[in-house]
Amino acid sequence: MNNIWRNFIRPIFRGLYRNTQGLLGFLYDYRRFVLYSGWKENLYDSQIRNYNLAMAYHGLEKSLSYKKRNKKSGWSNARRVYERLKKAHETGHFGYHDIASSQVLSKFLTLPENIENKQSKEMLDFINDLGLVSDEDHGSINLSFEEITLGKLNKPEMFFLSRYSLREYSSNGKVDLRTVERVVRMAMKTPSVCNRQEWHVYHTDDRSIMDTTLSYQNGNKPFGNKIPNLFIVSVDLKAFFSGFEHYQHWIDGGLFSMSLIYALHSLGIASCPLNWSQTPKADKAIRKAIEIQDNHTIIMMIGFGYPDGKNKVCSSTRRPLEEVLTNLQNR
Ligand SMILES: Cc1cc2nc3c(=O)[nH]c(=O)nc-3n(C[C@H](O)[C@H](O)[C@H](O)COP(=O)(O)O)c2cc1C
Structure with missing residues (x-):
């Protein structure tokens, strides 16, 4: 039996x-x-419009960045940007991508091959009237070999192989807010689909908020109550329009999380990723307990803090390379 x-x-x-x-x-x-993604494409919602604009003007940025660009390309994206900027104008509110897109569109329209096109005048007049100013250089930029390889490390293995998930931290202090902001700023260089940058990270070093948050997470015993700082990494569902993109937020959120971990590591701050593979019940409960926007999907959490003089970690050795890498050969 x-x-x-x-x-x-x-x-x-x-x-x-x-x-x-x-x-x-x-x-x-x-x-x-x-409920929360941008599938209805309501362009009067400033956040949805901005994500949607990023898709369109990024197409123009790509077109501007090719060494030998197709001189006829880019017009459908140019019109999409124009239509969306008209919506922004109607609402009177201009977000980050609205402003960036107007500069990119202007650069596109003033290309020698486009400036005489009859659509250009109408669009340029409109953009000039908007008068949106940005202190960043949107569109395409030139980088020398030296500039594009500035990140090359002398000993990359030392950087990558010295990162361990640390669960017990120095009791000497929390990571201060300026450093947290520096970490997030570095991580924001993470690539995202069409440069939509749809991440949102919640940070806290407040013990009671951390305790409440971690009470819904199932992998932080017995160290969670001593974590000095906590990130809750989320991604904004409003940035996704097509049904094909229903998994994209997990991908972009995962990449962003890894960047946060490496940004922390680059400053000598240790961290431990904390999964949010949770039940709908727990996801709903945590949203009631702490203020997470409904449209933000929680991807994972990251506990972090300074290491001690002496630390003990899981060795978590890696599988043989052959199990991970397949070199495809032409058959
Ligand atoms: C998405 C994700 C979720 C994780 N969740 C937890 C967790 O809930 N609790 C925990 O102690 N470690 C967690 N970890 C850490 C893993 O156990 C750790 O990364 C793995 O064992 C490899 O060790 P290393 O990070 O030291 O190289 C998580 C890691 C990832 C990437």
Whole structure:
């Protein structure tokens, strides 16, 4: 009887339970996508319009960046930018991507091959009337070999292989806000789909907020109550329009999280990623307990702080390279 239970009945129940959990998770994520993503493309919502504009003007940026650009390309994106800027004008509110896009569009329209086009005058007049000013150089820039390889490390292995997840930190202090901002600024150089930059990171060093937050997370015992600083990494669902993009926020959020971890590491600050592979119930509960915007999907958390003089970590050795790397050959 014991064997029948162990070998047949239990696996069936376990399989049903796990797959039901998966299905409920998918349905919850799908509901969130329907409720909060930008699929309706309501361009009067400033955030949705800005993400949507990033897609269009990034197309123009790419067109401007090719060494030998196709002189006929870019017009559909130019019109998309123009239409969206008209919406921004109607609302009277200009966000980051609105402003960047007007500069990129202007650069596109004033290319020698485009300036005489009859559409250019109408669009340029409109942009000039808007008078949006940015102190950044949007569009395309030139970089020398030296400039583009500035990040080359003398001993890259030393950087990568010295990062460990640390769970117990020095009790000497928290990471101050200026340093936290520096870390986030560095991580913001992470690539994102069409440069939408749809991440949002919540930070706290408040013990009671951390304790509340971590009470919903299942991997921080027994060290969570001593973590000095905590990031909750999230991604804004408003940035996604097509149904094909329903997984994109996990990807962009994962990349951003890794950048935060390496940015911390580059400053000698240790961290521990904390999963948010959670049930819909826990996700709803944490949103009630702390102020996370409904449209922000929590990707993961990261505990961080300064290491001690002496530390103990999991060695967490890595699999052989052959199990990870496949060199594809032409058959
Ligand atoms: C997305 C993600 C979630 C994780 N969640 C937890 C967690 O909840 N608790 C924990 O102690 N470690 C967590 N970790 C840390 C992993 O256990 C650790 O990265 C792994 O063992 C490799 O060790 P290393 O980071 O020291 O190289 C997580 C790591 C990742 C990437």
